[in-house]
Amino acid sequence: MTATLPVKPELVCPAGTPAALRTAVDAGAENVYCGYQNATNARNFAGLNFTPDEMAQGIRYAHDRGAKVLITLNTFPPAGRVDLWTEMADLSARLGADACIVADIAVADHIRRRHPQMRIHLSVQAAASSPEAIAWYVREFDVKRVVLPRIMTVSEIKGLVDEIPCEVETFIFGNHGLMVEGRCSLTAYVTGQSTNMDGACSPAACVAYDQQEDGRLATRLGGVMIDRFAPHETAGYPTICKGRYLSEARDGGYYAFEEPVSLNAATMLPELIRAGVHAFKIEGRQRSRAYVRKVVAAFREAVDTVMAGDEPKLADLVALTEGQKHTEGALKSKTWR
Amino acid sequence: MTSQPDPHATGRARGPMPFLPPPPLFLLKPLLARIVRKVAAQNPGMFARLGPHAHEHFLIDPVDMPFMLHLRPDPDALDFRAVGRRGAPPPHVARISGTFLNLFTLMDAEQDGDALFFSRDLIVTGDTEAVVCLRNALDDVDEPIAHTVAALFGPPGRLALEALRRAADTARRRTEEAHP
Structure with a gap:
């Protein structure tokens, strides 16, 4: 199994607070993703996220330990309000962030023109899943990595990796949304x-x-x-x-839509690694640092074990899952539900 | 896993460590005041996460103890005190209920609040946003609050922390055995 293994995938881990960022880095995350305290990120929850000063300190902490910080600018600016998103992109460049995770093409365009050194990762919110769509983003905005929607099987991901000119990131743990990401209006309908x-x-x-x-x-x-x-x-x-x-x-x-259940692709790590996935994402910026420490440590050990050619001993993470139920979701089968 | 935190379900009706009786309220008052002052002094930045909810009153209910805890995390008027169970509880915007050990594991940064909610071991009623802000503020402190409290009391504090961790671990294993 080890002879043909591709490059070791990076773990992309969530942080809703500076303490969670430090916890993720200390637990073995190569990448930590986090956002500012405003509508530019898709976890704009009360009491969560980073001030500019906290982000600067978090980036320093991560860089001192060889980890990268990816900043989530992964929402869509309404007409007339794009300035907030571009200001946060400018701030991220000044702070030395390693990449911005972007969904909207106006934001991507701004970063590409104003901050050509900044890596752009295409957010799952952009819902790009075809080689043609992803190639367009790469061509127009020099996107370096695409975060794939949670609707694809491993074999589909493998086919995509072979066809597109950028890195691929897949979710491996956490919240499991059935809808095409970036197009869900259910909350807006009610609230x-x-x-x-x-x-x-x-x-x-x-x-x-x-x-x-x-x-x-x-x-x-x-x-x-x-x-x-x-x-x-x-x-x-x-x-x-x-x-x-x-x-x-x-x-x-x-x-009617989805049961309370979390994605857990722990058993599929060897397949995903063989498929050539470059990065594994753990969802949960709204969760505690206890969650971050346990989940990141479990997947750190599992990925390292697979890369060493051994069978991973997977920690039981079910207690941390929504509804205390987990699924391999569409990664295993389109008819998983 | 219970419908609501039930101190009788796992033999915890006498508190987290049955060999020790819960401290009387008059002893708790200066103790809690000292704890909250220390945590606030060590983590002045935590209040920003509370936003407008810093002035709110919270009721923290360790369901297997003979008292509840009243918290007002206002940096200008900190208040953390034990209140008896007789009579109406003090006014509050939100109530957070769980066994003492589950609440302890949250303060020890060993347990995830959402996970306890999913398993129905943590009950939140009232202003959900205020509770979320409080949770995020407490989770972002540099040193878990249980560590800060233990350090206040030197070696006996650290021994108590270890004893509580062992008790929490035992309770968790019992629950897992009861609900595999």
Whole structure:
């Protein structure tokens, strides 16, 4: 198995706070991705993310230890507001960030013209999954890496790697969105805030939990009940896509879009590495540093073990997964659900 | 995994370490005041993450202890005190409930709050955004709060920290055995 192994993939790890960034670096991340405290990033949650000073310190901490910092500018500026995104791109260049993760072509164009030395990684939010689309981004903006949507099988990824002129990054752990990324308007429909333009899917200010007398837990978003968990049932995030709904066509509530479940591609690491994937992404900037430490350390060991030609001993990460359930998702089969 | 944090489910009704009784409230008052002052002094930047919620009142409910904790993380008017369970709790915008050991593992940066929520071992009611801000502020401190508290009390504090970690580990294994 080792004779034909390609280059060792980098681990791309989440950080919602400076403490999480340091934790990710210390746990073995080659790349840490993080964003500013505004709508330019897709985890624009209350109390999360970095001030410019914190970002500067985080970049220094990572660089001193041989790690890179990728800055998420991965939302879409509404008309007339692109200045905020370009200002954050300029700031990132001044701070010495190693790359910007970009979804919008105006932002990509600005970086390419003003900061030609800055690497551009194409965000999963751009939902580029065909060789033609990715080649266009590479040609027009010199994109160095594409983060693939979570809708592709390993064999599709392998075919893509052989056809496109840039690095490929795939998600291996964390939140598992069924929809084509960057095009989901479910939160906006209920809360008026856009995941893709405001950066907040199910903003906490719109979420309410009701622990009921009978032990059930009711979850509401914008006043709309989206699930009610039985007393002994594991819970999920309060997102519309993971909601359970009543329908005349079904008995009881059912998950119309997606069940509360996390992606966990741990068992597929050897296949993904053989497919030529350049970087593995762990989702979870909204999670704690305990999550970052456990997940990064587990995948650090697993990747190193595979690269050494051995079978990885995979830590049990199920306790950290949404609904305490995990899936290999579309990586294994298009009919996974 | 329980519908709500149930101190009786795993034999923890007598507190996190059954061999030690919970301290009386009058002893807790100066202790908690000292702890919150130390944490605030060591982490002045944490208050920025609270944003407008720094002035809010939180109720932290270790369900297997005879008291609850009232927290106002206002840098200009810090307040952290134990309150009894008799009568109405003090006004609060949000309540965070879990067993003492689960709350301890959060403060020890050993457990993930979302994971405890998924397993229904942590209950949050009230202003969700205020709780998220508090969680993010506490998670971003340089040194986990449990370490800071242990250091306040020297070698006995460190011994207590180790004992609590062992107790938390035992409780976690019992839960896993009960719900494989």
